[in-house]
Every structure is written in C-alpha cells, then in structure tokens.
Amino acid sequence: MDAELKNLQIDRSAKQSASPLRWIVPAVLLCILLGAGTFVYARLTAVPEVEVARVHAAAAGGDAVVLNATGYIVAAHEIDLASKVMGKVAWIGVDKGDKVQEGQVLVRLEDDEYRARVIEAQGQLNNLKAHLAELEHGSRPEEIAKAKADLEQARATLEDAKATLARTRALAAAGVVAKQTLDDAQAKYDSAAANVASLQNAYELVRLGPRREEIEAARAQVREAQGNLDYAQSQLDDTVIRAPISGTILERNVEKGEFVTTGFVGDKGAKGYVVSLANLHDLQVELDISQNDFAKLGPRQPGIVTTDAYPDRKYKGYIEEIAPEANRQKATVQVKVKIEEPDDYLRPEMNASVVFLPRGKAISQVRPHLDIPAGAVHDHAVFVVVDGKAVRRSAQALVGGEDVIVNPPADLKDGQKVRPKQG
Numbered sequence: 001m002d003a004e005l006k007n008l009q010i011d012r013s014a015k016q017s018a019s020p021l022r023w024i025v026p027a028v029l030l031c032i033l034l035g036a037g038t039f040v041y042a043r044l045t046a047v048p049e050v051e052v053a054r055v056h057a058a059a060a061g062g063d064a065v066v067l068n069a070t071g072y073i074v075a076a077h078e079i080d081l082a083s084k085v086m087g088k089v090a091w092i093g094v095d096k097g098d099k100v101q102e103g104q105v106l107v108r109l110e111d112d113e114y115r116a117r118v119i120e121a122q123g124q125l126n127n128l129k130a131h132l133a134e135l136e137h138g139s140r141p142e143e144i145a146k147a148k149a150d151l152e153q154a155r156a157t158l159e160d161a162k163a164t165l166a167r168t169r170a171l172a173a174a175g176v177v178a179k180q181t182l183d184d185a186q187a188k189y190d191s192a193a194a195n196v197a198s199l200q201n202a203y204e205l206v207r208l209g210p211r212r213e214e215i216e217a218a219r220a221q222v223r224e225a226q227g228n229l230d231y232a233q234s235q236l237d238d239t240v241i242r243a244p245i246s247g248t249i250l251e252r253n254v255e256k257g258e259f260v261t262t263g264f265v266g267d268k269g270a271k272g273y274v275v276s277l278a279n280l281h282d283l284q285v286e287l288d289i290s291q292n293d294f295a296k297l298g299p300r301q302p303g304i305v306t307t308d309a310y311p312d313r314k315y316k317g318y319i320e321e322i323a324p325e326a327n328r329q330k331a332t333v334q335v336k337v338k339i340e341e342p343d344d345y346l347r348p349e350m351n352a353s354v355v356f357l358p359r360g361k362a363i364s365q366v367r368p369h370l371d372i373p374a375g376a377v378h379d380h381a382v383f384v385v386v387d388g389k390a391v392r393r394s395a396q397a398l399v400g401g402e403d404v405i406v407n408p409p410a411d412l413k414d415g416q417k418v419r420p421k422q423g
Helices: 002-007 012-016 021-045 112-137 141-174 179-208 212-237
Strands: 049-054 056-058 067-075 078-082 087-092 105-109 240-242 247-252 273-278 283-290 302-307 315-327 332-339 351-356 369-371 381-386 389-394 403-406
Touching: 049 381, 067 332, 105 273, 112 212, 141 179, 283 315, 283 351, 302 332
Parallel strands: none
Antiparallel strands: 049 403, 056 369, 067 283, 067 351, 078 273, 087 105, 105 240, 247 273, 283 332, 302 315, 302 351, 315 332, 381 389, 381 403
C-alpha cells in the first residue's frame, strides 16, 4: 500500500523543468495573425482618394446651359381612391399595373343592407304620395252624397223631434202628461238639433275638400321622403366603386372579404382606400433646386429631360410648378417640370435629369454637347460621385453638371465610398 501511495505523488521537479518557450511561441503567432488581420481590414475598408472633375454642357447651337439638376419622375395627379360608404369587399376587378378607363368598375362592396334601405324608403314615399293625391283630388262624389244623405236624415229626425215636442207641450199644459215626458221630448229635440249641426259641418268639409295648408304639409312630407330615397339610392350606387379618371393602377390596397371604411384606419384594420391610380401620360420631374441656383430659373423655363434607364430618349419639358416655400433644412426650393410628351418608357419614381435652357429658346431634340474630362470614360461608362460614393453610369446618361472620377482605380467598384482629392 505504501508503494502505491508513493506512485501517486506529484513530480514537482518535472513541472519546474518545463520550458517557458511553450507559452511564448503561441503568443507571437497570435500577434502576427492580429497584425495581418488589421492590415488586411485597413486595406479593405480604406476610402480611396480620387481625382474629380465637373462635366460641362452646352446646348445645341451654342446656347449655354442655364442649370443641370437631377430628381425623380412623379405622377402629376396621383389619386388614392376611397369608398364613400362602409362595407365588405365582394369583388375587385383590377390589379397593380392595369390600365383603366374613366367610369370603369374597379370594386364592388356587399350591398344587401343598402338595397333594403332603398326598398324601405321607396315604400314610405309611395304611401305619402298616395295620401297627397287623395288630398289634392278632394272628396269623391260618393263621399259627398253620403254626407248629404246623412244630413237629410238628421234633418228629418229633427223635424220629427220638433213635432213631438210641440204635442208634448200641449198635453203637458192640459195636464195630460207628466212634466218628465215633456223634458224627454225636449232632450230628444236638442240632440237631434246638435246632430244636424254636426252633420252640416261635415257635409261642408266634404264638399269643400282638404284645406290648402293640409295639402302643403303633405307635399312637404313627400319631398322629405324623396330625399331619403335619393340618399339611400346614392349609398347603394356608392357600393360600386368606379375609376374617376383614365389611368394606371399603381397600388391595389384591398382583397375580397376585407372591410372598407370611409376614412383611413391603418394596415391592421379597415382600409381607407381601395386603389391608387394616376394618369401616366401626365408626368412631372420633381427637383430640389439649391437656393444659390434658384434665381437662374423661372416659370415655364424650358428644359430637356433624360433618364438613367433610357439615356438615349429625350423629352421636352418646362417648369410648371414652383413651391411657394423653401425648405429650410435642405436650403432648396422644390420645382416641378412637366414632361410634354411622356411615353410608356417613363415610370413614376424613376430618377431623371433636366438640362435647363435659356428662356425664350426653342427646345431642340439634339443632345447637349458635353465636355467630359479625359480619362473619365472607360468602356463607355464613367464613375460619378454621388453622396460620397462612386456610382457607375453610362456616359450617354450624362447631362452636364456631374462630378466624374478621372482615371479611376482599376479595382474601384460601383457603390464604393470615395474621397475627392483636395486642392
């Protein structure tokens, strides 16, 4: 047993004899790897410094370009089509991108409740019209004849009661009948006389017909009922939602079975509008013009519009709208340029460039002459500095005023951050 315990003792001499190099070597290797990684990361994330030059332009025929600006194409009048009544979507017949004509049915809502309201309002109107017609035509001959016959009968009864009263008075005076008999005869006569007076008034009313005030009141009730019917019918008609203009569906906001309300609620609840549409043949270019350049422009200033997507296609345009207020944060003024003859190549939200020409000059379809710095064009493309990044564009897309990179590095990539050289 003692021998086995001795074998379990720690050999401290072996621990003390271990070389410290076994810790140093891994530490050195780790430092080397960290240094190499830092160097590679710095090379990969370094922002290259590039030489930048401005592209200058002149209009055809030697007219100087007043200003170059870039912005986005927008629909001049985009419509968020809302429902006038609340209800559940029963049918929708358009999708995003569809072309529609003015008056075309786009959406139908469930209409059972609205149809019931129309039927109820129509019934009330018919009843009131019948009553008014009765008043306007007056009493029927049969009614007049009956009232007259009732009056004649009452008069006959009155004459009989009068004769009976006279005989009873004579007999009472002779002491033949009691005073009570005389009182009964008098009461019967008075009742007959009152009945004749009442029937006489009724006969006169039947013969003359309804009063003018009564007829006017009935006519007012008919007009009110007609208004209620028209309102109910308009609500029923509004369950069918039609296109207010000819255009293109930009967004479809509802599906069958969804609930539509008359005001915007949000994506989680009822929908406030069913579709968005616009006339894509009525387009504008929305530009933010620096306040330093704003004085160069004026109403109906002519210009040539191009897009990056189709640089070879040029469109005539002119300033149609100038914002009444400037943007304090951006130090810009918003200007909208109307595109005179847009085609199917143009889409809202496309980026576009506008070359403004001097006022009073006719717009030529010839592309403005560009002075592109040497060394900027490679394979018919250039790198343009936009918001501190190198953006690759076709040289044909340039309109003037862009900052292009001269002799760009061979490894420069589209969208890479760059820093223009100073001085």
